[in-house]
Amino acid sequence: MKGEADAPMCGFSAATVQILKGLNAPFKSVNILANPDIRQALPEYSNWPTFPQLFISGQLIGGCDIVHELRDSGELQKLIDSALGR
Amino acid sequence: MFSTEEIESILDKALPGAVAAAVDLTGTADHFEVRVSWSGFQGKSLIEQHQIVNRALKLPLEDGRIHALKIKTMAP
Numbered sequence A: 001m002k003g004e005a006d007a008p009m010c011g012f013s014a015a016t017v018q019i020l021k022g023l024n025a026p027f028k029s030v031n032i033l034a035n036p037d038i039r040q041a042l043p044e045y046s047n048w049p050t051f052p053q054l055f056i057s058g059q060l061i062g063g064c065d066i067v068h069e070l071r072d073s074g075e076l077q078k079l080i081d082s083a084l085g086r
Numbered sequence B: 001m002f003s004t005e006e007i008e009s010i011l012d013k014a015l016p017g018a019v020a021a022a023v024d025l026t027g028t029a030d031h032f033e034v035r036v037s038w039s040g041f042q043g044k045s046l047i048e049q050h051q052i053v054n055r056a057l058k059l060p061l062e063d064g065r066i067h068a069l070k071i072k073t074m075a076p
Helices: A011-022 A036-046 A064-073 A075-083 B004-014 B046-056 B058-062
Strands: A054-056 A059-062 B019-024 B031-037 B068-074
Touching (some): A011 A064, A054 A075, A059 A064, A059 B046, A064 B046, B004 B031, B004 B046, B004 B058
Parallel strands (some): B031 B068
Antiparallel strands (some): A054 A059
């Protein structure tokens, strides 16, 4: 994401963090603005052009739009629960 | 600069039988939203569906003719 979880530097990153917090999902964030090598390498690795990128159990779930859509459908909660073994 | 017609025609060719509708979100011919319904999306995750659309539009996305693209996909 752009910025830190408690100080996002972009509206899309902020919205994605809000959703995770709203679902009480424990997560770690990486600030790509402070890690230019990751910023450059990740889109190629994940085949996804923009940030933020949400990974659950090593699997790319999506960016801000997809995270919103999956939250609204309840799918994101299911993915988080199964990752946490709930 | 790009057009909604160009986006729709690229997707028609890349995804046979798809129904694609693009909207110019800002009136500046570079921020678009596209809704795509395609049988090939069946059984694929949202991220895979979006990656298929991104891949089809790779060229105009990379050279900047499309600056931003909001994607909405569904399997009919």
